[in-house]
Amino acid sequence: MDALLAVAQAATLVLVLALVYRPLGDYVAHVYTSERDWRVERVLYRLVGVDPRSEQSWTAYVRGVLAFSVVGVVFVYVLQRAQAVLPFSLGFPAVPEALSFNTAASFVTNTNWQSYSPDVTMGYTVQLAGLAVQNFVSSAVGIAVAIALVRGLARRGSGTIGNFWVDLFRGSFRVLLPLALVVAVVLIAGGVVQNFTGFTDVTTLAGNSQALPGGPVASQEAIKELGTNGGGFFNANSSHPFENPSGWTNLLEIALLLAIPLSLPRTFGRMVGNPRQGAAILGVMIVIAVGSLAALSALEAAGAGTAPQLAGGAMEGKEQRYGVLSSALFATATTLTSTGAVNSMHDSYTALGGMMPMLNMMFGEVAPGGVGSGLYGMLVLAIIAVFVAGLLVGRTPEYLGKKIGPREIKLASLYILVTPTLVLAGTALSFAIPGVREDVESTSIWNPGVHGLSEVVYAFTSASNNNGSAFAGLTANTPWLNWALGAAMLLGRFVPIVLVLALAGGLAAQQKVPETAGTLPTTKPQFVGLLLGVTVIVTALTYFPVLTLGPLAEGLS
Amino acid sequence: MSATRTAVRTHWVAIRAMLLFTLVLGVGYTLVVTAIGQLAFPARANGSLVANADGDTVGSALIGQSFTDAAGDPLPEWFQPRPSAAGDGYDAAASGASNLGPENPDLIALIEERRAQVAAFNGVSPQDVPADAVTASASGLDPHISPEYARLQVARVAEARGLPEAEVRALVESRIQARDLGYLGEPTVNVLQLNLALAELEG
Structure with a gap:
């Protein structure tokens, strides 16, 4: 029965996503290759001071990404610090410095980690002008970087990889905004609130008092899922009935957070002139996702562990309307993309069940990953995969007609080293620095024993991979964790982006080498298997030692 | 330049x-x-507010609420919701979960305590208490309970209200919501709406 239900809901999801794959992927490809600017866009470009017809070298593209993101961090930081004097602040005071930095870094990097409880911290102005705007533009930045890399693969002998500002505007206004508008209205129809009334005090049926929250929730929820952001309007995130009221809104939200990342391989295939190249990338993503979902569903349905066994099911931290299976589906989707929204609390999952979201993030957010970041992450792994294949047969590897030389391999290798370094160093420093260790153990960690270590590992994994979900028992609103996780988010986002754009620039400048009998075909199942193996070996296995100390120790003892 | x-x-x-x-x-x-x-x-945009027979707004159809007395003890004449970790219980301004891990001794003790309390309160055997009755939800505002937990409370509610048990049982059965599309999520009973209907039953 359980297995049947799990398969039925997964099949529905696959069907919905299969239906959007081509139209959405093709549309996005059209958006980023079209020579025509809308009239309103031309006006906006003039206002902002951008020449939409000019092309940028990769260094200029990097400059644009970084300048825009620095401005974003400053902007969100200042808004929070000024909250006391802003309108619609619901009476909340200015947000403290460390927390403001953490939140600014979090939303600009598309992580949307929340060290704070939004219900009692952020007023409407910060939510709208600061956080909702970053939900759009941080996603648009992610797509832009992925598109720039795809252009690098598609172009020959080109000194440029596109125009960052044009890519940013088109992603925001042509892709994300129209989709978010439609989705937000559908969510309201499903019961998600959208108002500016603040708290409504009611006397309950039994005569108690209850303060019902309001707020522009549907508009945030729509872009939060579509842009794989994940920052909840409420502390309970997508488990809050005002964010996710029913079984079908739950499936819709899961479909939304997968829609763009899973359609981007199609965009990639179109832009390099062979959709089957995209289908191969998609194949790897799907194999990982289906395997991960099956594992988590089985582990949570089995409900191992003292507390779940005693309760008769792993229902702590889960909502009745989703139950175990729809919770597991959401948890898998949110951690395989870089969303990090939750409809159930991963901290209370069974020990091995709770390891799966961690493992999903440790894959490097590539199956399918965040909007844009998933695609460029997978393409970097594809470069590693053809390199490995080249080593096996002893010839210079190539991908899509581009030679994978020393420069490409250096950049790709640095790319895959960034997040594991941040995760492991961050976790290690949390326990190695005297003073910090005591603070982490006494203030931050919520659950005793090895589960406490898992909370810290989860936090640094989530921040460095720009996911944003948490073992939420962890009190992250401390100076150390706010600054350390904030730094991990910024480095985990922008170091890989710079490397990807450098890669794009070098690839774009190359001429195409002709295909020969010795060229590894990158559209066949053989390549899918190779890429899958590389993904598992170079990413997830890096973390095996630390997993044995945390969730594996807890689950197998 | x-x-x-x-x-x-x-x-x-x-x-x-x-x-x-x-x-x-x-x-x-x-x-x-x-x-x-x-x-x-x-x-819906304003929170799916619901009113009682007198037209007073008593809450939201989507947000769970507590049915306890001033001391925080459950009232036998109302169907009881799941345990809640939001504030002191169903505090809609402080949504959230317990975040207690599967081996946490506090959670283990809590579940044992809740199981004993629910069993005694309803006069049933402890092993008949379903999982949702002894675990706190993710939001702390879960408006639903499982049909099993609703059925388990029928006899107690009927006795406390002096109503025929069959009548209360029929009300519960009529209030069971099947899975969306037949297979999404779990079957539910909305506690506030059930209790509103219960209040009208006495008329």
């Missing part, structure tokens, strides 16, 4: 772009969605 001048120019573009996005995506988008929501689905 010197490197500094290029950098300064790029940052000015970024600042102007950020202001533009704030206006269009922060303010404009939100206001348009709010306007459509308020015009097309005013009841």
Whole structure:
């Protein structure tokens, strides 16, 4: 029965996503290759001071990404610090410095980690002008970087990889905004609130008092899922009935957070002139996702562990309307993309069940990953995969007609080293620095024993991979964790982006080498298997030692 | 152009772009969605509020609430919701979960305590108490319980209200919501709406 239900809901999801794959992927490809600017866009470009017809070298593209993101961090930081004097602040005071930095870094990097409880911290102005705007533009930045890399693969002998500002505007206004508008209205129809009334005090049926929250929730929820952001309007995130009221809104939200990342391989295939190249990338993503979902569903349905066994099911931290299976589906989707929204609390999952979201993030957010970041992450792994294949047969590897030389391999290798370094160093420093260790153990960690270590590992994994979900028992609103996780988010986002754009620039400048009998075909199942193996070996296995100390120790003892 | 001048120019573009996005995506988008929501689905956009027979608003159909006395003890004449970790229980201004791990001794003790309490309160055997009755939800505001937990409370509620048990049982059965589309999520009973219907039963 359980297995049947799990398969039925997964099949529905696959069907919905299969239906959007081509139209959405093709549309996005059209958006980023079209020579025509809308009239309103031309006006906006003039206002902002951008020449939409000019092309940028990769260094200029990097400059644009970084300048825009620095401005974003400053902007969100200042808004929070000024909250006391802003309108619609619901009476909340200015947000403290460390927390403001953490939140600014979090939303600009598309992580949307929340060290704070939004219900009692952020007023409407910060939510709208600061956080909702970053939900759009941080996603648009992610797509832009992925598109720039795809252009690098598609172009020959080109000194440029596109125009960052044009890519940013088109992603925001042509892709994300129209989709978010439609989705937000559908969510309201499903019961998600959208108002500016603040708290409504009611006397309950039994005569108690209850303060019902309001707020522009549907508009945030729509872009939060579509842009794989994940920052909840409420502390309970997508488990809050005002964010996710029913079984079908739950499936819709899961479909939304997968829609763009899973359609981007199609965009990639179109832009390099062979959709089957995209289908191969998609194949790897799907194999990982289906395997991960099956594992988590089985582990949570089995409900191992003292507390779940005693309760008769792993229902702590889960909502009745989703139950175990729809919770597991959401948890898998949110951690395989870089969303990090939750409809159930991963901290209370069974020990091995709770390891799966961690493992999903440790894959490097590539199956399918965040909007844009998933695609460029997978393409970097594809470069590693053809390199490995080249080593096996002893010839210079190539991908899509581009030679994978020393420069490409250096950049790709640095790319895959960034997040594991941040995760492991961050976790290690949390326990190695005297003073910090005591603070982490006494203030931050919520659950005793090895589960406490898992909370810290989860936090640094989530921040460095720009996911944003948490073992939420962890009190992250401390100076150390706010600054350390904030730094991990910024480095985990922008170091890989710079490397990807450098890669794009070098690839774009190359001429195409002709295909020969010795060229590894990158559209066949053989390549899918190779890429899958590389993904598992170079990413997830890096973390095996630390997993044995945390969730594996807890689950197998 | 010197490197500094290029950098300064790029940052000015970024600042102007950020202001533009704030206006269009922060303010404009939100206001348009709010306007459509308020015009097309005013009841839902404003929180699916529900009223009792006298027309007083008593809560939201989507947000769970507690049915306890001033001391925080459960009232036998109302169907009881799941345990809640939001504030002191069903505090809608402080949504959240316990976040207690599967081997946490506090959670183990809590579950044992809840199981004993629910069993004694309803006069049933401890092993008949379903999982949702002894675990706190993710939001702390879960408006639902499982059909099993609702059925388990029928005899107690009927006795406390002096109603025929069959009548209360029939009410519960009529209030069971099947899975969405037949297979999404779990079957539920909305506690507030069940209790509202219960209050009207006595008329």
